[in-house]
Amino acid sequence: MISENDFIASNYTLQIEKGDFQWSAPSNIALVKYWGKKDNQIPANPSISFTLNNCKTITKMGFVKRVNDGNFSFDLLFEGRPKEDFKPKIHKFFERIFDYCPYLKDFHFTIETENTFPHSSGIASSASGMAALAMNVMSIEKALNPSISEDYFYQKASLLARLGSGSACRSIKGEVVVWGHHAEISGSSDLFGVTFPTTIHANFKNYQDTILLVDKGEKQVSSTVGHDLMHNHPFAEQRFAQAHDNLSKIKAILETGDVENFIKIVESEALTLHAMMMTSMPYFILMKPNTLEIINAIWKFRNESNIPVCFTLDAGANVHVLYPQDVKEKVLQFIKNELVGYCQNGQYICDEIGMGALSF
Incomplete structure (x- = not known):
C-alpha cells in the first residue's frame, strides 16, 4: 500500500538555476460529499466529484535559485497585482508540503495567478487554486528529477493539493474523481484523488x-x-x-x-x-x-x-x-x-x- 513516506523527494540531484511553468486547474463539484476530516487533511469519508471545465485557476510559477536561508521566499500577483492577503495561505501551504518538497527553500518564486470566474462570485477558488499551484510545484520537481513516473507525478500533485485544500486533490484529473478509500474503487486512497476506474456510461459524458x-x-x-x-x-x-x-x-x-x-x-x-x-x-x-x-x-x-x-x-x-x-x-x-x-x-x-x- 502506498504511504505518505513514498512521496518524500530525495533523488533530486539535477541542478537548475531558473525557469517557469504554467498550469490551469479547474474547480470540481462533489456528487457524494466529503464532510469531516482527520489530521493532515485526511477525509472522514470518501467522496466522488465531477471535474469542471470552465471555472478554473491559471497559475504561472517562476523560480530562481537562491541561497537557502531556511525560509520560504515568494512574491504573489493576483490578476496582475500584488495580493498580500493571499500570501499567508501560500506560506501555510509551503509549510505543509515542505517535508515532501524540501527543495522549496532553494528558490525564490514569483507566483502569478488568475481565475476564469470572478473572485467574488461565491464559487470556491481554493480547490482550483491549490491544484494549479501543486501542478507547478511538481513540474519543478520533475525538472530536478526527470526520472519520476507520470503516475507518481499526478499522485503526488494530488497529495500536495490536498494539503492546501482537501477537495483540491479532486481537481488534478478528470472526468470523475474519487478521493478516500472505498472497498469497491480500485486504487482509491485517503492520500490523493484517483480517476474513476471503470467506464462511465454515455449518459454522463459531457x-x-x-x-x-x-x-x-x-x-x-x-x-x-x-x-x-x-x-x-x-x-x-x-x-x-x-x-x-x-x-x-x-x-x-x-x-x-x-x-x-x-x-x-x-x-x-x-x-x-x-x-x-x-x-x-x-x-x-x-x-x-x-x-x-x-x-x-x-x-x-x-x-x-x-x-x-x-x-x-x-x-x-x-x-x-x-x-x-x-x-x-x-x-x-x-x-x-x-x-x-x-x-x-x-x-x-x-x-x-x-x-x-x-x-x-
Missing part, C-alpha cells in the same frame, strides 16, 4: 453544470470550521456510513447510465450536507431563501417536463444545476425564464465536465 450565483458574499462559515463540527456530531458515524453506501450506489449508476437514481443520490447528498450543518453545535443555515425557491422550481419543472435536471450544493447558498448535454437547450431556457431572477444580479455560469489540470 454532463452540464450551470452554477446559479445566489449569494456572492463571504462564506458564513469556513470549510475548516465546518469540517471540524463533525467531531462529536450526533449523526457523524451514520453520515460516514451513508457516504460509503452512496458511493457504492453512484458507482453502479455511472456505469449503467441510470440518470433517475443519479438524481436521487445527488440531491439527497446535497441536502444531507446542509442537514449536518443545521444539526451541529454551533449550527448554521447556509442556504438562502432563493436557494429554496430554486430547488422547488427545479422539482416542479422536472415533474412537469420529465427532463432529468437536478441540483447539488456546496457548503453555501449557490446552486449547481446538473443535466445531460442533450437537454441543454431546454434547461438553459428554463433557467433564463424561471431561475435567473433568484440569482444575485442575475448572474450564473455555464460549465460542464472537464479533463483536469493542463499545462501551457
Whole structure:
C-alpha cells in the first residue's frame, strides 16, 4: 500500500538555476460529499466529484535559485497585482508540503495567478487554486528529477493539493474523481484523488453544470470550521456510513447510465450536507431563501417536463444545476425564464465536465 513516506523527494540531484511553468486547474463539484476530516487533511469519508471545465485557476510559477536561508521566499500577483492577503495561505501551504518538497527553500518564486470566474462570485477558488499551484510545484520537481513516473507525478500533485485544500486533490484529473478509500474503487486512497476506474456510461459524458450565483458574499462559515463540527456530531458515524453506501450506489449508476437514481443520490447528498450543518453545535443555515425557491422550481419543472435536471450544493447558498448535454437547450431556457431572477444580479455560469489540470 502506498504511504505518505513514498512521496518524500530525495533523488533530486539535477541542478537548475531558473525557469517557469504554467498550469490551469479547474474547480470540481462533489456528487457524494466529503464532510469531516482527520489530521493532515485526511477525509472522514470518501467522496466522488465531477471535474469542471470552465471555472478554473491559471497559475504561472517562476523560480530562481537562491541561497537557502531556511525560509520560504515568494512574491504573489493576483490578476496582475500584488495580493498580500493571499500570501499567508501560500506560506501555510509551503509549510505543509515542505517535508515532501524540501527543495522549496532553494528558490525564490514569483507566483502569478488568475481565475476564469470572478473572485467574488461565491464559487470556491481554493480547490482550483491549490491544484494549479501543486501542478507547478511538481513540474519543478520533475525538472530536478526527470526520472519520476507520470503516475507518481499526478499522485503526488494530488497529495500536495490536498494539503492546501482537501477537495483540491479532486481537481488534478478528470472526468470523475474519487478521493478516500472505498472497498469497491480500485486504487482509491485517503492520500490523493484517483480517476474513476471503470467506464462511465454515455449518459454522463459531457454532463452540464450551470452554477446559479445566489449569494456572492463571504462564506458564513469556513470549510475548516465546518469540517471540524463533525467531531462529536450526533449523526457523524451514520453520515460516514451513508457516504460509503452512496458511493457504492453512484458507482453502479455511472456505469449503467441510470440518470433517475443519479438524481436521487445527488440531491439527497446535497441536502444531507446542509442537514449536518443545521444539526451541529454551533449550527448554521447556509442556504438562502432563493436557494429554496430554486430547488422547488427545479422539482416542479422536472415533474412537469420529465427532463432529468437536478441540483447539488456546496457548503453555501449557490446552486449547481446538473443535466445531460442533450437537454441543454431546454434547461438553459428554463433557467433564463424561471431561475435567473433568484440569482444575485442575475448572474450564473455555464460549465460542464472537464479533463483536469493542463499545462501551457
